[in-house]
Amino acid sequence: MTTKVANSPPDLEKLNANVARIEALSQRLIAAIAQKRAPNPALEAPGFELYAKAAGAWWAEALQNPTKVMEQQVSYWGQALQHYVEAQKALAEGEMKAPDDPTPNDRRFANPLWKTHPYFNFIKQQYLRNAEAMQQAIGNLEGLDARDRARVDYFSKQILDLMAPTNFLATNPDALEKAVATEGESLVQGLENLVRDIEANHGDLVVTLADREAFQVGGNIATTPxxxxxxxxxxxxxxxxxxxxxxxxxxxxxxxxxxxxxxxxxxxxxxxxxxxxxxxxxxxxxxxxxxxxxxxxxxxxxxxxxxxxxxxxxxxxxxxxxxxxxxxxxxxxxxxxxxxxxxxxxxxxxxxxxxxxxxxxxxxxxxxxxxxxxxxxxxxxxxxxxxxxxxxxxxxxxxxxxxxxxxxxxxxxxxxxxxxxxxxxxxxxxxxxxxxxxxxxxxxxxxxxxxxxxxxxxxxxxxxxxxxxxxxxxxxxxxxxxxxxxxxxxxxxxxxxxxxxxxxxxxxxxxxxxxxxxxxxxxxxxxxxxxxxxxxxxxxxxxxxxxxxxxxxxxxxxxxxxxxxxxxxxxxxxxxxxxxxxxxxxxxxxxxxxxxx
Structure with a gap:
């Protein structure tokens, strides 16, 4: 894959070619998704009963101890608002920098821009504060037995992990930097990878974790005589x-x-x-x-x-x-x-x-x-x-x-x-x-x-x-x-x-x-x-x-x-x-x- 030299003019011919490839790949993607097996709702998410228990526990908590619930909400609102004010202040001072960042280290946010760029840092801090507030609210729920609490905690974390800004193109600096440097070729190759995986799994999305052509069972692995x-x-x-x-x-x-x-x-x-x-x-x-x-x-x-x-x-x-x-x-x-x-x-x-x-x-x-x-x-x-x-x-x-x-x-x-x-x-x-x-x-x-x-x-x-x-x-x-x-x-x-x-x-x-x-x-x-x-x-x-x-x-x-x-x-x-x-x-x-x- 070729990369673009910083500050060089865009290669419009290459960019247009990549756009045409995206259109062709989109047609393949639609055809591949059409092969997806009929979904079984019971295998896609927990049953409604778990959601009902969690919601019931939260409402019971709100009615029995409204002060505690409000304290949690006000604390979260205060942190989110304070961070917004700090980010605005940094921009008003005319400096392209992020405010202080007290959030814990997280390997998902390894790119330096997550700490230094005001846009990406604001998104990261708000996401981590949202996640902390949700986990705290779940941890404070009463009225759930240990098994249901573990399930609510687990599936809530799955939602939080899914919603991480790293998982979306517009909020992933690594992906954006590479897309610019390659005139969109990285995104086209990514779409090709996506279509390949969906086609290989008959409409289901399973990420290919390893090069399937690099190994042969009995050839270069599993070779003990x-x-x-x-x-x-x-x-x-x-x-x-x-x-x-x-x-x-x-x-x-x-x-x-x-x-x-x-x-x-x-x-x-x-x-x-x-x-x-x-x-x-x-x-x-x-x-x-x-x-x-x-x-x-x-x-x-x-x-x-x-x-x-x-x-x-x-x-x-x-x-x-x-x-x-x-x-x-x-x-x-x-x-x-x-x-x-x-x-x-x-x-x-x-x-x-x-x-x-x-x-x-x-x-x-x-x-x-x-x-x-x-x-x-x-x-x-x-x-x-x-x-x-x-x-x-x-x-x-x-x-x-x-x-x-x-x-x-x-x-x-x-x-x-x-x-x-x-x-x-x-x-x-x-x-x-x-x-x-x-x-x-x-x-x-x-x-x-x-x-x-x-x-x-x-x-x-x-x-x-x-x-x-x-x-x-x-x-x-x-x-x-x-x-x-x-x-x-x-x-x-x-x-x-x-x-x-x-x-x-x-x-x-x-x-x-x-x-x-x-x-x-x-x-x-x-x-x-x-x-x-x-x-x-x-x-x-x-x-x-x-x-x-x-x-x-x-x-x-x-x-x-x-x-x-x-x-x-x-x-x-x-x-x-x-x-x-x-x-x-x-x-x-x-x-x-x-x-x-």
Whole structure:
């Protein structure tokens, strides 16, 4: 993209050409939007009941304590008016400068003009004062229970983030500067990016976070050598090729979440958890889940346990000749691993020697931020969508998780792509983030209703494969890794679930950072540390207060724990055996399949 030299005359020919391109792109945009699926109101916003509760609480507050409400309003009016007077005074003095700016630093407003230019500074200060006044008013509401208060606070913040002046061309100095410097070419390129994204998503707007052409699964990511040694309708089981002459007897089987793809653990060799485990001298199996379409509508949690978890454990045992495996579950797969362990305990099956849980919730009494989407107004809408389509489209899951970090995963990327006209970065983690999967209709509803809403595993009311199970039935030695700033599986909630498990041998590791970066944290970089403690697992806060902080990755700490529970060393095993022919190279076929719409 060419840029204009400051103060040079405009290139009218180029400007007119860009205007013509905008007209053509506008026609494509109209055609793309026309393909948008019929909206389901229940999936677009909270139900009316929440708004009614919030409005009712505010009016009750106004009637019962009018002085308090007026004080809040007068304070806000006074601040807004004072700032207006200060801005006018600065202009009247003939100086092109902004008044004093006491507002807090906010990375959205990094451009120096937000501080120095009177127009942009006035807009920024008024926006931040408006946001502060609204959040204060919501915080002072009485008459709402904790759950409703959390939802009102969350969705109000979503509105505030949406209305930030950075999100609009006329009030974004970065976008305006670049548009002038490029004779509008940046805006044309931004419109092209917008049209591309809407066309690619059949009328829905999903911001492309990473360059889709920069990565190839099995080409330059997900490249750790291995073979698919078993396949059924739900899984491909990958056995990785050894890199050491000797390996531990007991193999590891990793169950990744099926709401995303397994290669988050195998992006590049230098940050691949899969490669690291193999290099430590373990025989490693990893499950790659089928990306379902409508033909999987009746596949439920029972199927995921029987055809996923139990099948993978059975085949790994058969291939290695061992009686037990060490199982690992990540996120929703950790939750389901808990169900599987409880089921095996009921059946008297000792196939699992130890269990490891990555960022796993099993007690949903406090699911954290994601809980705002778990009330009936949303779940009813999800159920209706599942019944209509036969599956829950990855679009809905991706959008939900993106809104938990809206400025990072929606508005920030949208500004760069649509207003600045920038190409998406070649960033492997964001490429993976955009490569989501669908969920079978029955499984999605069983998980949301029975585990998330009813908290059935913690309460001992959830039935899996004909057995009613509880956390007390999880008896095997276990290690749980939670992440300190996890917005999907809050660490204290993860701790609460592990605390209730029936195992006598429990190890809890708290990693710094979030749901992904906290887990994919290889040794050597030392960007994030971790906490461990031999103290009792009672109150989460007390546990952390007494924990020891370690510099660097938690992987070696877990590796030592696993090594003690993996038996003696034996000759390294090549993938497969006579009964398990090699079906294809890792990463397999399921990970790249595109299901039927």
């Amino acid at each position: 291995g073979k698919v040694v078993y396949r059924n309708r739900l899984i491909e089981l990958i056995q990785y090729e050894p890199t050491t002459e000797k390996v531990r007897e007991i193999p590891i089987v990793i169950f990744p979440p099926w709401i995303n793809k397994f290669y988050i653990m195998d992006l590049k060799p230098q940050n691949s958890l899969i490669k690291w485990i193999v290099d430590q001298g373990f025989t490693l199996f990893v499950v790659s889940w089928k990306n379902p379409d409508a033909t999987y509508a009746d596949v439920g949690m029972d199927d995921y346990v029987e055809d996923g978890f139990l099948a993978a454990i059975r085949e790994a045992k058969a291939i290695t000749g061992e009686e037990r495996v060490n199982a690992v579950g990540y996120c929703i797969a950790g939750t389901t691993l808990s169900l599987t362990l409880a089921l095996l305990k009921k059946r008297g099956d000792k196939s699992v020697n130890s269990a490891t849980f990555f960022t796993t919730l099993t007690d949903f009494s406090d699911p954290g931020e994601v809980g705002v989407f778990l009330d009936n107004d949303f779940v009813d809408g999800i159920e209706a969508e599942c019944q209509r389509a036969g599956f829950l489209d990855k679009y809905f899951m991706s959008r939900t998780f993106s809104f938990l970090r809206a400025n990072d995963l929606i508005y920030g990327p949208a500004i760069k792509s649509y207003m600045l006209g920038e190409a998406p970065p070649a960033f492997d983690l964001l490429f993976w983030n955009g490569d989501g999967t669908n969920l079978p209709a029955r499984m999605a509803i069983e998980y949301l209703r029975g585990l998330c809403q009813s908290d059935g595993l913690a309460k001992g009311t959830f039935t899996i494969c004909g057995e009613k199970v509880s956390l007390k039935d999880v008896k095997v030695p276990l290690c749980a890794i939670a992440c300190e700033t996890d917005h999907i599986a809050p660490w204290k909630s993860s701790f609460a679930g592990v605390r209730q498990m029936g195992a006598k041998d429990k190890t809890f590791i708290l990693a710094e950072s979030g749901h992904i970066a906290g887990i994919i944290s290889p040794p050597g970089k030392d960007k994030y540390g971790h906490y461990t403690s031999d103290g009792p697992m009672e109150a989460a806060g007390d546990w952390k207060a007494g924990a020891e902080k370690h510099r660097g990755s938690w992987w070696p700490t877990w590796g030592d724990w696993l090594d003690e529970r993996s038996g003696k060393k034996t000759a390294a095993r090549a993938p497969g055996d006579a009964e398990h022919p090699l079906l294809t190279d890792a990463p397999g076929t399921y990970v790249t399949e595109v299901p039927n719409a």
